[in-house]
Amino acid sequence: MSDQPPHANSSTDVDNDYQAAIDSVRHAIGQFEGCSDEERRVLQRDLDELARMSEKLESGRVEIVVFGEISTGKSALINALVGDALTQVNVQGGWTKDLWHVPWEGVGYCVPGFAHSEVVLIDTPGLNEVDGAQRAEMAETAAAQADLVLFVTDSDLNDTEFSALENLVASHKPILLVLNKADLYRQEELEQLLSVFRGPRLAGMVEAENILVTQADPRDVEYIVESPDGNSNSEWRKPAPEIVELRTRIVEVLVAEGKSLLALNAAMFAADKSDRMAALRVRLREEAAAGTIWKFAVIKSLAVALNPLPAVDILGGTAVDATMVVTLGRIYGMGITTANARSLVTSILKAAGWVMLSEAIVTYTSSVFKALTVGYGSVATALPQGAAAGYGSYIVGQAARYYFQHGASWGNESPKQVITQILENTDKESVLEQLKAEIKKKISLNPYAGEV
Numbered sequence: 001m002s003d004q005p006p007h008a009n010s011s012t013d014v015d016n017d018y019q020a021a022i023d024s025v026r027h028a029i030g031q032f033e034g035c036s037d038e039e040r041r042v043l044q045r046d047l048d049e050l051a052r053m054s055e056k057l058e059s060g061r062v063e064i065v066v067f068g069e070i071s072t073g074k075s076a077l078i079n080a081l082v083g084d085a086l087t088q089v090n091v092q093g094g095w096t097k098d099l100w101h102v103p104w105e106g107v108g109y110c111v112p113g114f115a116h117s118e119v120v121l122i123d124t125p126g127l128n129e130v131d132g133a134q135r136a137e138m139a140e141t142a143a144a145q146a147d148l149v150l151f152v153t154d155s156d157l158n159d160t161e162f163s164a165l166e167n168l169v170a171s172h173k174p175i176l177l178v179l180n181k182a183d184l185y186r187q188e189e190l191e192q193l194l195s196v197f198r199g200p201r202l203a204g205m206v207e208a209e210n211i212l213v214t215q216a217d218p219r220d221v222e223y224i225v226e227s228p229d230g231n232s233n234s235e236w237r238k239p240a241p242e243i244v245e246l247r248t249r250i251v252e253v254l255v256a257e258g259k260s261l262l263a264l265n266a267a268m269f270a271a272d273k274s275d276r277m278a279a280l281r282v283r284l285r286e287e288a289a290a291g292t293i294w295k296f297a298v299i300k301s302l303a304v305a306l307n308p309l310p311a312v313d314i315l316g317g318t319a320v321d322a323t324m325v326v327t328l329g330r331i332y333g334m335g336i337t338t339a340n341a342r343s344l345v346t347s348i349l350k351a352a353g354w355v356m357l358s359e360a361i362v363t364y365t366s367s368v369f370k371a372l373t374v375g376y377g378s379v380a381t382a383l384p385q386g387a388a389a390g391y392g393s394y395i396v397g398q399a400a401r402y403y404f405q406h407g408a409s410w411g412n413e414s415p416k417q418v419i420t421q422i423l424e425n426t427d428k429e430s431v432l433e434q435l436k437a438e439i440k441k442k443i444s445l446n447p448y449a450g451e452v
Contacts, residue, residue, distance in 0.1 A: 014259050015113070018057070021263040021270075025054045028270040032277055034333050038288070039281050046277050050270065053145060057266050060114025062258060063122055064104075064250070065146035067168070069161060070126030072154045073180040076217035078102055078121045080241035099124055099142050107247075109254045111262065119254070122146065127164050140167070145269060147261045148253060149173050150246075151206075154181040156196055169205045172268065174253055174261060177206045178246060182213045183239075212249055215242040288331045289404075293397030296324035300393040301435045302442050305386025321345045321393055325400045332404035348399045349392075351415035352423075382443065383436045390435040391428065398422045 029050050032043060040047070056063065066074045082104055100123040111117040122142050143149055149168055153161055168175055177197060182190055190213070197211045220236040227233065254261075300320040322341040329336035336344070399419050403410060410418055 011112070014263070017263040017267075018259055021266040022054065022057050024267050024270040025050055025057065028274045028277075029054065031274060032281070035281070036331070036333075039284055042280055042284060043277050046273050046280075049141070049145065050273055053266055053269055056145075057262060060111035060117030060262075062109070062111060062117070062119045062148070062254065062262065063142075063146045064119065064148045064150060065122045065124060065142045066150045066152060067124055067143055067164070068126065068152035069128045069158075072126075072152045073216045074126075074152050075100075075123050076241075077150070077152060077178065077180060077214060077243070077246075078123055080214070080216040080243045081121065081247060082106070107251065107254075109251055109258065111259055113259075127160055143168060143173065144171065144272070145265075146173065147258075147265050148250070149175045150178050150250075151175055152178045152180050154179070154184065156193060157201075162201075165202075165205065173265070174257070175206055175210065176246065176249060176253075177202070177211045179211070179213045180216055182242070183215045183218050210249065212246045213242075214246050215239075217241065285331055289328055289397075289401045292324065292327050292331065293394060293401065296320055296327070296397060297390040297394040297431075297435065298438045301386040301390030301439055304389035305382035305439045306442070318342065318345070321396050324393065324397055328397065328400050328404055334404055334408055336408075344400060344403065345396055347415060348396050348419065351399075352395065352419050353416070383439055386439045387432045387435040390438075391431055394431055394435075395419065395422060395426065398426070 029047065032039070032047060035043060066078055068074050078100075082102055083106060102121045102123065104119045104121050107119045109119055124142050151161075151165055151168065157165065165175070165177075179190075179193065179197070185193065194211065194213070197206070198208050202211075218239040218241065220238050223235045223237055225233050225235050303320060322338055322345055325341035325344055326336055326338060329341070399415070399422055402418050402422070413421075
C-alpha cells in the first residue's frame, strides 16, 4: 500500500507515530474537561467516542467496518470470515438495527507490541434501509472510527453506493471493494462487472488489487448421488463460502500497515472531533453570551427606569454591569471576581469616552429630574432614561464578550478600537426601541405605575 522506502516506516517511526496518536486523542479529551454542564450535555457523545478511541489505541484493537446496502450479504460475509453464524441473517434484508461488533479471533494478526490485541468486524445498517437516516449516521460513525473498510456490493454501484463510497474515499480510509454473491453471475458477466469496477469510474478511488470477489453465502447446488444399486437421487447441498482471497488481502494490508493505520486513523479522528466540538462550544457560548447580555441590559433598563432615586440608579447600574461581566466570564470558562469585573467595566467605559457620554448624561439628568419631582416625573423619564442605561449596559456586555473571547485580553486591538467597532456595528435605534418596549411592558403590568 505504500511506495515509501523501507527506512521511512521503521518500527521506531511507527511506534512514535502511535504514541503521538494516543497523545492527540488524550489532548482532544483534555481540551473539554472544563466544560459547563450544558456544553457537556451537547458534547457528551463526542467525548464518549474520543474515550472509546483512546481505549481502542491503548488495547491495540483493529476495527474493520463492513459497509453497504441492505441484502448485499454483509452479515453473511462476517459469518464466513469468522467461521461461525454469529450474526443474524434475514433473507428479507434490513434486519441490522444497531452496530454489531464481532471479534475475529482466527484472523491470525496481532498489532505489534500488543500481545492481547484483537481484530473486530463491525456490521452496520444498510445504506438504503427504511428509516435509514439514523442508521446511515450510525454506519458513517462506525466508518469514521474504523481502520479498514469493506465496502460490499452485489452488482454495479448505484448512485447511493457510489456517493457513499466517495465519502469514504474522502476520509482517506483503506477500502476493499467486495463483490459478493459472485455465484449469481456467469463467468463472462462476472469478468465484465470487474472490468467496470477497474475502469475509469472508480479510478483513483479503489486500487485494482483491493477489488475482490466473494461468495459468502452460496446458493444451494443440486448434486446427483448414485447409490451402489445403480439408483440415483437428487440432493441439494450448500457449497462452502469462498472468501479466501478477501481474507488473504485483509491480512496483507494489516501486516503491511496495521499499526500505522491505527495511528493515522486515530490522529485524524481526534483532529476532526476537536474541530467539531470546538465549533459547537463556540456556538453554545455565543448563544449564551448574547442571551446574558440582553437579559442584563433589560434588567438595568428596568432598574433605572423604575427607580426614582438617582444615587440608586447609578449604584444599581454599576452592580448590574459587574454581575453581567462575572456571568460572561463563567460562560467563557474564566473566573473573575466582582472587584475585577467592576474594574473591567470602568476600563470599558473609559475606553468608550465621549461616544458613551450622551447615554450617561441622559441617565444622570433623568435621575435628577425624578428626584426633584419626587417621583412624579418617573413615567415621563422612564423610557429614555431606562433605555439609555440599558444601551450602555448592552455595549459594556459586547465589549466584555470580546475580551473573554480573546482569552481575557483585547488581542491586537486597543479597548478603544474594539468598542468603536462594536458601536459602529450596533443598530442603536433598534436596541433602544426594544429596550423601551420592555420598559413599557413592565410599566403596563405594574398596577402602581401611575402613582410613581
